[in-house]
Amino acid sequence: MLHKKEFLAAFKVSLPIMMGYTVLGFAFGLLVVSFHYPWYLALLMSLFIYAGALQFLSLTFFSSKLGFLDIFITSIFLNIRQSFYGLSVLKKFKNTKTLKHYLIFGLTDETYALLTTLKENPQLKQKYYYFYLTLLNQSYWVMGTLLGTLFGSFIEFNTNGLEFSLTALFVVLSLEQYKANKNVLPFIIGGVASLLAFISVPLNNLLICAIVFALLGMFLFKKGLERNG
Known part of the structure; x- marks a missing residue:
């Protein structure tokens, strides 16, 4: 594997994200098939939208038959927070070259929390470390989504309470921020x-x-x- 050291380091620190994203992606996949949409719609959304709460909200958009303008405005307000904290990682992404486009696309709240909490390791090539961290986090979400659609296609499942996993994950990351910065x-x-x-x-x-x-x-x-x- 190319840049194995960076991959292993990214995998180690992304384990808390895996536990949260897999469950949340699973819940999203279940919800999609419970609305009687095709399973591949959930997978495509997790691959090309990858927006967490917005993906859950989009199911309401579909069922309510909102217009494109309403969806656009709601989406902007829901994700506008990323335009604020995203500015603070531009310096980190300065020398990432062609990887920068994916790093910007894959920047979620949880990935940002890790990027701003962890101290840089001079032994790692940072741009590949950032890339693997972002890629792994998205892969957890996609994997959870796929499992949820497959499970939901065959078994009825009550998803009440699963969305709390995101709140729990934020609490853990906030504690890590405090432990790192005091x-x-x-x-x-x-x-x-x-x-x-x-x-x-x-x-x-x-x-x-x-x-x-x-x-x-x-x-x-x-x-x-x-x-x-």
């Missing part, structure tokens, strides 16, 4: 921003407003973040 200020800012958004805006605008409040908090406490970081 800085509680970002978590305080995030918690206060979420609370302010919750009490001041409708639920359908909660995510984007929480992100805006968090960004404002980061600018206000920039010196404290830099000093503690």
Whole structure:
């Protein structure tokens, strides 16, 4: 295998993602076939959309027969958070050359959390390490999706509660962030921003407003973040 050292290092750190993505992909595959859509639709979506929550929401789009404009606007608002944190990895991806396009496509919340938590290993070729980390994470999602569609095609299954795996995964990654940086200020800012958004805006605008409040908090406490970081 090319760049075996980078692959093994990426596989080791991606194991928590595997446990979350496989279950969530499984749930997505089950839901697709439960809506009586063809199994390959779920697989194609996980290969070419790979957007987690948006894939689940897309099933509602299909069943509600929303127009393209409604789907477009909803999708933008759901995933606009990635335009904020994606900027912070441009420096990491600067020398990845042709791999950059896939790294940008495959950048999910969980992959971003790993990229920003882990310290760089000078013994690894970073661009291949990033590539394998991104590829493995997507492969877990695709594998879970395929298993879910196959399982759901033959056996009826209650998917209630499976979506909580994503929340649990975020909790684990947040704890890893804290263990790596020992800085509680970002978590305080995030918690206060979420609370302010919750009490001041409708639920359908909660995510984007929480992100805006968090960004404002980061600018206000920039010196404290830099000093503690």
